[in-house]
Amino acid sequence: MPKSSKVLEAAPARLTVRKTYKLFIGGKFPRSESGRTLVVNGDNVALASRKDARDAVLAARAASAKWAGATAYNRGQVLYRVAEMVEARRAEFVALGVAPTEVDAAVDRWVWYAGWSDKIAQVAGGANPVAGPFFNISAPEPTGVVAVVAPPSLLGLVSVVAPAVVTGNTVVVLAADPQIAITLAEVLATSDVPGGVVNILTGRYAETAPWLASHADVNALDLTGVEHPELAAELERAAAGTLKRVLRPPAGGIDFTADPGLRPMTALLETKTVWHPKGY
């Protein structure tokens, strides 16, 4: 709990039980294997290492097939459950300094994306009228494991994680605000999101992002939260080694309160086209 709680100050007889902010990997909350911590807003938070990043990729890859293979209806139910749990923990986010209206928007965004789970394939795919006796259909599929440099707000974080996972991707998130991110991890851990679907690392993203950008088992790189153009370019260059899909940081920033459109989802989807002859 945050140290500024007025309730606790009014009851000095009982000492607060503080929360330890750790990482979120494979559905568990480990400390950094490096043993390193970093003080952020008065808390010791885990300072993730290259090894933590690799462990997180392993967890994300391990969770990938089952999550991608879950029914869209099931993924939608899980995302809706996340919305319910953010709502239930509203006070915790507010105590961390998140405006109540932003919590509202974050809940609504989970609900919005929950509904997309079984609609995106119809909007982004469909039958192709080829000139011949063939059944031909294109359908979107998740690209796989996505590494995300998240922007520093609850709504920003939700706006990069939800569109990635709703379609069946699994993610390794480099969080900007550790307390908000790990509180969201606690939400996810109690929302039927399978372990490994979302993995969250805290610390210094400039230290861990290059390892994810060059990691051969990461399929896509979302640079939305990268502030420095030179670092973004360097990460994009590293990603070129394995031809990752790269979402560049938007010029001029993103208004996360606006309608996100389809792009945050479609940028992390592959299109598979299947042909079969027709005949007797």
Next chain:
Amino acid sequence: MFEYAPAPESRSVVEIASSYGLFIDGSFEAAKDGNVFKTVNPASEEVLAEVAAAGPEDVDRAVAAARRAFGPWSALPGSERAKYLFRIARIIQERSRELAVLESLDNGKPIKESRDVDLPLVAAHFFYYAGWADKLAYAGFGPDPRPLGVAGQVIPWNFPLLMLAWKIAPALATGNTVVLKPAETTPLSALFFADVCRQAELPPGVVNIVTGAGDTGAYLVQHPDVNKVAFTGSTDVGREIARAVAGTGKRLTLELGGKAANIVFDDAPIDQAVEGIVNGIFFNQGHVCCAGSRLLVQESVAEELLASLKRRMATLRVGDPLDKNTDIGAINSAAQLARITELSEIGASEGAERWSPACELPERGFWFAPTIFTGVTQAHRIAREEIFGPVLSVLTFRTPAEAIEKANNTPYGLSAGIWSEKGSRILSVADQLRAGVVWANTFNKFDPTSPFGGYKESGYGREGGRHGLEAYLA
């Protein structure tokens, strides 16, 4: 095998000039420093023409012309842009015999293919995207999608005119202007296309063609006034381009290499599967990024299938690309022949068993007999690397799970084939293959309405269909 009398297509339907300039701002001009290179007929090694080699200043002029043309072109009503593209499609249909012969001469592919596959698809592609030009608001990319600007496009030598169509048609339909660099060994059909643009009275600068080698392409994709880069070619060059474009904000689509698995289950109709395997790997001399170059055959039918495949291969006619009976034409260049030869020798030295039918190859030109390797393991280089020639690696499997595992065990993910009579098996396997195009009980089928492109290191973005518009829209 039957003896076939020669059935040569007439070469006289195409008139090739002795030299060609760059097509910039609506007219042909020499390269500034006067550099030229020769393009040869790979079936005879005869020089077909001398072609200008564009240097940095030439690329500058081409990009500047495209930039000047962009404002008016993108401001045209979509219905007017559409009519230019319809005109181009019609002219290609009208000139398709000439263009097919030209393509076979410069590329080495059999006239049967350039006539019946390449040219019809080229015209169809322009027709398809012509119709999109005034309907972009309905394409699902927002109510008012905008063009990006100048597109720098670099294409390969395996389907020269078809790759040009895949690049230019969607770019123009969406209101972009183009600087295109054809491959060094196959520049002629792109230069003839420039003449098609003139016949269509396309405004100058909307399409510019700069010929040259790899460095010309590098100038183009790195040019600061290019907004969008589209490349089809090898994965290694694709990586270099992705690195060069990083941090510039240029939009990028890449269609790169492949090492497709063609999976034959024990219930597949053997004769149809054999036809599909032959089409998968020997179509276009195997110079196909989506070629079915790894045959995965279920162990229980491997012997029967291979016997049948070898019988079929013995009937393939290799030779003069302009002969209408020819199945397999010339390898596109000496360099490509050397690569195919080297990898095949490595295949044999790594322990795979090599087989080709008895087959007489012409004395002049670049030729490679259709070849299969059996006893190939996943560790062999011929099972991992793209050979881009008429060489098939045969592996076996016992269970569907093993087939899927082996099929996906590659950094590539462009295409795959499945042969089975069981519908539920086809659909389940298709779901699990990490590839952008899956052909079930068919192979190497293409259509302008059908999105094409890869997973993983086979690149990103799609060409064809509604999906193909996205690469050219903001």
